[in-house]
Amino acid sequence: xxxxxxxxxxxxxxxxxxxxxxxxxxxxxxxxxxxxxxxxxxxxxxxxxxxxxxxxxxxxxxxxxxxxxxxxxxxxxxxxxxxxxxxxxxxxxxxxxxxxxxxxxxxxxxxxx
Amino acid sequence: xxxxxxxxxxxxxxxxxxxxxxxxxxxxxxxxxxxxxxxxxxxxxxxxxxxxxxxxxxxxxxxxxxxxxxxxxxxxxxxxxxxxxxxxxxxxxxxxxxxxxxxxxxxxxxxxxx
Numbered sequence: 001x002x003x004x005x006x007x008x009x010x011x012x013x014x015x016x017x018x019x020x021x022x023x024x025x026x027x028x029x030x031x032x033x034x035x036x037x038x039x040x041x042x043x044x045x046x047x048x049x050x051x052x053x054x055x056x057x058x059x060x061x062x063x064x065x066x067x068x069x070x071x072x073x074x075x076x077x078x079x080x081x082x083x084x085x086x087x088x089x090x091x092x093x094x095x096x097x098x099x100x101x102x103x104x105x106x107x108x109x110x111x112x113x
Numbered sequence: 114x115x116x117x118x119x120x121x122x123x124x125x126x127x128x129x130x131x132x133x134x135x136x137x138x139x140x141x142x143x144x145x146x147x148x149x150x151x152x153x154x155x156x157x158x159x160x161x162x163x164x165x166x167x168x169x170x171x172x173x174x175x176x177x178x179x180x181x182x183x184x185x186x187x188x189x190x191x192x193x194x195x196x197x198x199x200x201x202x203x204x205x206x207x208x209x210x211x212x213x214x215x216x217x218x219x220x221x222x223x224x225x226x227x
Contacts, residue, residue, distance in 0.1 A: 042220055045205070
């Protein structure tokens, strides 16, 4: 069985400071991993994905994530937060051989001026 | 590009009423799915389809029906609405179910059951 744990329900940062959103997964098979962002009253938008190529994945809007198999982690980072980054972020896993996705419960990112 | 279109955007129902949430995509995607989003729960899969004529249950299928008569459309039916079905519903599609294919999401339908 697969599962995803987002370690923080809320993260608060100041504009211009680094962002770290943590995600751990469990999966019996080599997974694909995704990060999605959801702005208020909107659908989910793909930020980046990992599919067993390079372990450091670059996404849109300056975000990146590193796949660490030994730690079963896929943390999302950004060097400098913008006000427009304030949103909810979801870590998602799809194990190899499965067609369905499993979502984490989300991390709300708050960015203060 | 329209992408994934969900209608209606908002709906209020009374307990016991039925309704259909519509989902259409114009990307010729084979894989479509329905999720519900509840506070603190992330998204949970209700039903999914890997192609026209093929559907399967997800994590929380009870109280919902789906069909997939065309590639483009994947409606979700509530046969007898219950307050526990108050939620935000998202439809998503992807090219296929292969590893690594990202899903494209609609903007959601916000449903309240009184």
